[in-house]
Amino acid sequence: MVQAKVLVIHLKNESAESVINKVKRLNEKSGPFECIFFLGDLLSKLDQVDISTLPPIYCFTSLPDSPVNGSDEVQANLTRLNGYGVYQMTNKLRIGYIALEEAKCNELKDKILEKFKLVNAPIDILITREWSTHIAELKDRLSGSDTIDDVAKLLQPRYHFTYSDNDTFFELNPFLWNEKESVSRFINLATYGSGSKWAYAFNIKIETDDDIEDEHESNLPTNLISNPYSTTNIKKRPMDLIDTDGQQVTKSSISLKKPRKVLPIDCHFCFTNPNMEDHMIISIDDSAYMTTAKGPLTVPKGDMNFPGHCLIIPIEHIPKFNNVDGQSPFETPLGKDLLAYERSVVNMNYQKFDMSTIVFEINSERSIHFHKQVFPIPKYLIMKFNESLDRQLHFNNEKYSRNAKLNFEKFETTSDLRYEAIVKNSNMNYLQFTVYETPITEPAIYVSKFELDDRLDLQFGRRVVAFLLHLPNRLNWDSPTCQQTKEQEMIDVEKFQKSYKEYDIAKSK
Numbered sequence: 001m002v003q004a005k006v007l008v009i010h011l012k013n014e015s016a017e018s019v020i021n022k023v024k025r026l027n028e029k030s031g032p033f034e035c036i037f038f039l040g041d042l043l044s045k046l047d048q049v050d051i052s053t054l055p056p057i058y059c060f061t062s063l064p065d066s067p068v069n070g071s072d073e074v075q076a077n078l079t080r081l082n083g084y085g086v087y088q089m090t091n092k093l094r095i096g097y098i099a100l101e102e103a104k105c106n107e108l109k110d111k112i113l114e115k116f117k118l119v120n121a122p123i124d125i126l127i128t129r130e131w132s133t134h135i136a137e138l139k140d141r142l143s144g145s146d147t148i149d150d151v152a153k154l155l156q157p158r159y160h161f162t163y164s165d166n167d168t169f170f171e172l173n174p175f176l177w178n179e180k181e182s183v184s185r186f187i188n189l190a191t192y193g194s195g196s197k198w199a200y201a202f203n204i205k206i207e208t209d210d211d212i213e214d215e216h217e218s219n220l221p222t223n224l225i226s227n228p229y230s231t232t233n234i235k236k237r238p239m240d241l242i243d244t245d246g247q248q249v250t251k252s253s254i255s256l257k258k259p260r261k262v263l264p265i266d267c268h269f270c271f272t273n274p275n276m277e278d279h280m281i282i283s284i285d286d287s288a289y290m291t292t293a294k295g296p297l298t299v300p301k302g303d304m305n306f307p308g309h310c311l312i313i314p315i316e317h318i319p320k321f322n323n324v325d326g327q328s329p330f331e332t333p334l335g336k337d338l339l340a341y342e343r344s345v346v347n348m349n350y351q352k353f354d355m356s357t358i359v360f361e362i363n364s365e366r367s368i369h370f371h372k373q374v375f376p377i378p379k380y381l382i383m384k385f386n387e388s389l390d391r392q393l394h395f396n397n398e399k400y401s402r403n404a405k406l407n408f409e410k411f412e413t414t415s416d417l418r419y420e421a422i423v424k425n426s427n428m429n430y431l432q433f434t435v436y437e438t439p440i441t442e443p444a445i446y447v448s449k450f451e452l453d454d455r456l457d458l459q460f461g462r463r464v465v466a467f468l469l470h471l472p473n474r475l476n477w478d479s480p481t482c483q484q485t486k487e488q489e490m491i492d493v494e495k496f497q498k499s500y501k502e503y504d505i506a507k508s509k
């Protein structure tokens with residue numbers, strides 16, 4: 001067993017000189033590295049300068065008109081990996097790569113899978129421009145390619161790097177591939193200058209021919225999560241292919257969405273998860289609790305000296321709230337608790353801060369843990385909700401053609417029989433906005449049903465409210481603009497609690 005020290009970096013818009021200086025510094029500080037992978041195309045820059053003193057560099061490109069797929073050595077120490085393929089280094093490290101953008105990944109899916117089906121898993125490093133859809137969904141991201149899911153399942157990479165999201169550094173907790181105790185890690189590297197991590201150094205063991213038996217990792221990480229690609233409940237279709245490893249490969253370009261099983265121990269909203277961020281809790285009642293939002297959309301405004309964006313969450317790990325067939329979910333202890341929390345925040349926002357309130361929720365069998373998002377809205381903007389909704393609907397339905405088409409129905413009261421019919425049917429999956437202009441008038445309710453197999457934009461609610469509030473750069477909760485330190489989060493919780501004290505339903509019992 002040999003160890004190799006590897007560096008992966010994501011640079012863009014840097015001069016050749018700056019690129020070389022950064023690499024030299026990293027190599028001196030944390031190296032020397034066996035090899036360096038450059039995410040994104042920096043080839044044209046490196047081609048101009050002398051890199052002979054540096055470790056071998058690999059650049060990923062996707063030349064649109066080039067017939068070349070695969071590697072070619074541009075100069076000594078500089079190799080281009082174009083399109084998609086597998087590259088074996090002299091030290092036996094095996095690299096799989098797909099530098100193609102989402103549309104190309106989908107278009108060439110069959111060819112790509114054909115190629116990767118011949119590769120023995122696990123592969124050491126997989127580098128793809130795009131995210132897999134399963135991991136993108138875990139992060140509430142809209143993009144991602146099914147092709148990458150299938151390739152990840154075929155190759156079972158020990159490290160999977162992506163680079164289509166320039167602003168986000170994201171590392172998923174490690175997970176295992178079935179019985180083979182091969183640990184897999186997924187990392188999206190941000191670009192240099194984004195404020196997020198853009199370089200990643202690691203040691204990787206290279207299996208040589210003499211130690212095939214020793215393929216188990218002796219020390220498994222303690223923060224393992226369930227495999228995000230786990231294929232339980234997968235439905236077989238006649239079009240599916242089964243390869244020699246028994247791995248299922250979908251030939252059709254339509255994805256087979258499988259429910260992800262996230263156990264309470266890995267769930268952000270479950271108290272049994274030891275990593276749950278309990279410093280964000282505002283109040284806990286018998287069946288539900290309330291927290292501030294991570295990376296809040298709203299910002300302090302007027303008398304409200306805290307963001308005000310909060311979540312109302314059932315204590316029980318349930319994907320949807322309308323889960324008892326035939327019964328009104330509002331009449332259960334949970335339903336009553338959720339509604340009491342919702343109303344209490346509506347009251348506080350209006351009485352203390354002269355603000356209206358919008359609540360957004362997704363009721364889906366595919367969700368991990370149901371929750372309501374509550375946003376304080378200045379009164380003069382609440383009238384424009386319809387307009388914002390229409391505008392985002394237009395984008396969703398016309399521009400993002402792969403998304404489920406949404407169609408909202410408006411109800412003037414929760415006792416509307418058509419509304420009751422939706423919430424009392426536990427098979428129904430729907431998005432809901434509740435718009436409270438004031439706490440005394442009935443809220444307007446907007447509901448759009450969807451099918452379980454539909455590809456849903458999980459950020460739709462936040463998108464509509466971000467547009468309404470003219471806060472486009474706060475759309476993503478994990479963007480550098482929205483992220484807060486733990487200290488900031490604790491200060492905001494304290495401020496929220498101070499204002500909320502007299503409204504708190506848990507304390508009034």
Ligand SMILES: [Zn+2]
Pocket residue numbers: 263264267268269270316317318368369
């Ligand atoms: Zn949970």
